[in-house]
Amino acid sequence: VAARSVAERVREEVTAKYGDDFKDFVGYRTARERNDSDENQILFVTDGLQLVRELAGRGVGRKQVLVLDEVHEWNENMEVLVAWAKRRISEDPNFKVVVMSATMEAGKLSEYFAEGKREVPVIEVPGRTFDVKKSEGGDVAHEAIQFAQAGKNTLVFVPGKDEISLVMGEIGRANIPGATVLPLHGQLSAEEQRRVFAKYPGAKVIVATNVAQTSITIDDIDAVVDSGMERRVEVRGGVEGLFLNPISQADCLQRAGRAGRTKEGEYVLAQLAMRNGNAPFVKLADREAYGTPEIMRTRLDGMVLRLAKAGFDASELEFYHQPNHADIFAAKARLQKLGALAEDGHITKVGRDMERMPVESHYARMM
Numbered sequence: 001v002a003a004r005s006v007a008e009r010v011r012e013e014v015t016a017k018y019g020d021d022f023k024d025f026v027g028y029r030t031a032r033e034r035n036d037s038d039e040n041q042i043l044f045v046t047d048g049l050q051l052v053r054e055l056a057g058r059g060v061g062r063k064q065v066l067v068l069d070e071v072h073e074w075n076e077n078m079e080v081l082v083a084w085a086k087r088r089i090s091e092d093p094n095f096k097v098v099v100m101s102a103t104m105e106a107g108k109l110s111e112y113f114a115e116g117k118r119e120v121p122v123i124e125v126p127g128r129t130f131d132v133k134k135s136e137g138g139d140v141a142h143e144a145i146q147f148a149q150a151g152k153n154t155l156v157f158v159p160g161k162d163e164i165s166l167v168m169g170e171i172g173r174a175n176i177p178g179a180t181v182l183p184l185h186g187q188l189s190a191e192e193q194r195r196v197f198a199k200y201p202g203a204k205v206i207v208a209t210n211v212a213q214t215s216i217t218i219d220d221i222d223a224v225v226d227s228g229m230e231r232r233v234e235v236r237g238g239v240e241g242l243f244l245n246p247i248s249q250a251d252c253l254q255r256a257g258r259a260g261r262t263k264e265g266e267y268v269l270a271q272l273a274m275r276n277g278n279a280p281f282v283k284l285a286d287r288e289a290y291g292t293p294e295i296m297r298t299r300l301d302g303m304v305l306r307l308a309k310a311g312f313d314a315s316e317l318e319f320y321h322q323p324n325h326a327d328i329f330a331a332k333a334r335l336q337k338l339g340a341l342a343e344d345g346h347i348t349k350v351g352r353d354m355e356r357m358p359v360e361s362h363y364a365r366m367m
Helices: 002-018 020-025 047-055 076-091 106-113 140-149 161-173 190-197 249-256 301-309 325-337 349-355 361-366
Strands: 026-029 042-045 065-068 096-099 132-139 154-157 180-184 204-208 223-226 229-236 239-246 265-271
Touching: 002 020, 002 026, 002 042, 020 026, 042 047, 047 076, 047 301, 065 076, 076 096, 076 106, 076 301, 096 106, 132 140, 140 154, 140 161, 140 204, 140 223, 140 265, 161 180, 161 204, 180 190, 190 204, 223 249, 249 265, 301 325, 301 349, 301 361, 349 361
Parallel strands: 026 042, 065 096, 132 265, 154 204, 154 223, 180 204, 223 265
Antiparallel strands: 229 239
């Protein structure tokens, strides 16, 4: 969603200023779609695709600047890209990296990239924002209905598609005159996703996953109703799964910031009703300041195997959030037992086939 929408916006601005001859100046590419060419001077890609390109030696290429946006999300792809970028800076004096986010630890990241006499400046760009009134309320659907009945465009955050369906059903049963209720998640088509940017005669209610948290900006949002929950991959009791978790204070503030972009707004942290009961409600003050990075809460098998395929040892990369070396060696040992890695750490033919499968290593080996 982000790669396409931001690329289209930048292309629109470039052609408005320089004319249609520059329409190929900007392109985008994701795992599912592409709109790029050899003429592109600016290419927007997802972090996962960029990592694949980097490890395959097709990363920046003649484009000598790599911009890593929304770095605060710290998923596994971003962790490896940041570590990879630091390594490339040391090897190529012409290579430049820009690391961006609204809520990152800028000072610590500057220290991480600084080596020897290398200066890593921190540039702060104040955004234009309006006041957002924050409060804690009752049920998510009820709060959204209240805003919609008052004619306010509302963005509702829930953990997944199932919850989107439930909340949309509740809002639909309220029969709010003139209201338009829209879903937003990563599996919708481009045409369906674009509907959330359109103007409607009555209130617009968008029920979304965290794809709307940082990936896109919808200008006309009056209010945000936040379940304060997300589903994320982590290991519990030795089993890796997709678990429901409360988000951090930083994530709540980012969601609140979806209102207040062009006018004053409201933010309500509310209780999420689910099919099997209510999700736990955690007050804003009781949440962690920042979320736990993915690399610190998941198995490292996939990352170790991906790097091995590119000819690198995961234990030799310097990560910003450095995982315990014992966890890296445990991942290597599991992959060796599965036949994915040879004793010398090199990837095998079986390992190459496993690496192509987006599933946990044991399942990949069985297949």
